[in-house]
Amino acid sequence: MEFDLPTGIAVLERTPATLRAMLAGLPPAWTDATEGLETWSPFDNVGHLIHGERTDWIPRARIILAEGAERRFTPYDRFAHFRESTGKTLGMLLDELASLRAENLATLRGWRLTDAQLALTGEHPALGTVTLRQLLATWVAHDLGHIAQVARVMAKQYREAVGPWREYLPVLDR
Amino acid sequence: MEFDLPTGIAVLERTPATLRAMLAGLPPAWTDATEGLETWSPFDNVGHLIHGERTDWIPRARIILAEGAERRFTPYDRFAHFRESTGKTLGMLLDELASLRAENLATLRGWRLTDAQLALTGEHPALGTVTLRQLLATWVAHDLGHIAQVARVMAKQYREAVGPWREYLPVLDR
Numbered sequence: 342m343e344f345d346l347p348t349g350i351a352v353l354e355r356t357p358a359t360l361r362a363m364l365a366g367l368p369p370a371w372t373d374a375t376e377g378l379e380t381w382s383p384f385d386n387v388g389h390l391i392h393g394e395r396t397d398w399i400p401r402a403r404i405i406l407a408e409g410a411e412r413r414f415t416p417y418d419r420f421a422h423f424r425e426s427t428g429k430t431l432g433m434l435l436d437e438l439a440s441l442r443a444e445n446l447a448t449l450r451g452w453r454l455t456d457a458q459l460a461l462t463g464e465h466p467a468l469g470t471v472t473l474r475q476l477l478a479t480w481v482a483h484d485l486g487h488i489a490q491v492a493r494v495m496a497k498q499y500r501e502a503v504g505p506w507r508e509y510l511p512v513l514d515r
Numbered sequence: 516m517e518f519d520l521p522t523g524i525a526v527l528e529r530t531p532a533t534l535r536a537m538l539a540g541l542p543p544a545w546t547d548a549t550e551g552l553e554t555w556s557p558f559d560n561v562g563h564l565i566h567g568e569r570t571d572w573i574p575r576a577r578i579i580l581a582e583g584a585e586r587r588f589t590p591y592d593r594f595a596h597f598r599e600s601t602g603k604t605l606g607m608l609l610d611e612l613a614s615l616r617a618e619n620l621a622t623l624r625g626w627r628l629t630d631a632q633l634a635l636t637g638e639h640p641a642l643g644t645v646t647l648r649q650l651l652a653t654w655v656a657h658d659l660g661h662i663a664q665v666a667r668v669m670a671k672q673y674r675e676a677v678g679p680w681r682e683y684l685p686v687l688d689r
Contacts, residue, residue: 342673486670489666499656505645
């Protein structure tokens with residue numbers, strides 16, 4: 342499937358409500374659970390998505406759209422959210438994600454991007470030249486990857502509890 | 516994590532709203548997308564969950580709780596939903612899932628199951644002896660597995676569109 346704005350935005354605008362429906366009010370036994378040492382809980386995943394709203398997608402799109410001499414992206418800090426989420430509740434993070442996402446989608450829609458603009462490029466610090474269209478498609482796929490991760494992390498908490506059904510549930514050993 | 520009723524039910528009661536937040540109103544390009552031949556779309560996943568509400572979890576729990584001579588479960592038809600979903604819209608399926616789940620959770624809560632009852636057993640046609648506790652834990656993990664699957668199927672539609680970011684998004688090749 343090719344990326345286009347309305348289809349991509351349809352997913353982006355649903356992510357905060359999806360995570361809220363999944364996680365708001367759940368006991369910490371679920372929301373703080375991980376897949377083991379140095380892996381992320383549902384709480385951590387939401388914090389990571391917030392950090393992306395602040396520093397990744399729209400800021401990188403701005404770099405591309407500026408068409409300046411310097412189109413290199415600032416490296417993304419995959420661990421900043423541990424610091425930024427400290428002292429916050431999951432409810433606060435879910436609210437923050439919803440409001441940042443709404444703001445960012447208003448910005449994106451306001452740009453009324455043309456095909457020519459979607460073909461403009463930036464320089465990813467590790468991956469090299471990328472287009473704005475690829476950046477926006479990645480924003481969508483990244484959301485979906487983290488929704489899948491949250492569900493998987495939670496499912497794994499019952500890896501033993503399901504007994505012999507484990508062999509029918511590949512998500513428990515992924 | 517051990518299975519207990521309030522913690523397990525906290526997930527089960529959120530699944531219909533989670534899938535609604537993710538999928539309601541999305542273009543068919545997303546909701547009918549699959550991972551290739553003989554794999555399931557988001558629409559198929561919702562249909563499959565509905566079939567489980569009708570024929571799997573609560574009916575099997577009833578067999579166990581009856582403590583009869585015959586505790587063998589009816590084999591579960593993993594493909595019945597293709598027939599049952601024919602002619603329905605995704606919106607109809609989301610409504611159906613929500614109402615069946617609410618009914619089934621009312622039944623489950625109404626039973627006020629004791630630890631002794633959770634330890635009762637049934638006979639799975641392929642897996643052998645299983646406890647009610649394992650059945651209920653599987654209901655939860657199965658929901659989460661299908662939420663993860665829906666997100667993964669959708670993400671994969673952008674496998675090419677993300678360009679070089681593909682190597683950072685393991686969900687695209689899972």
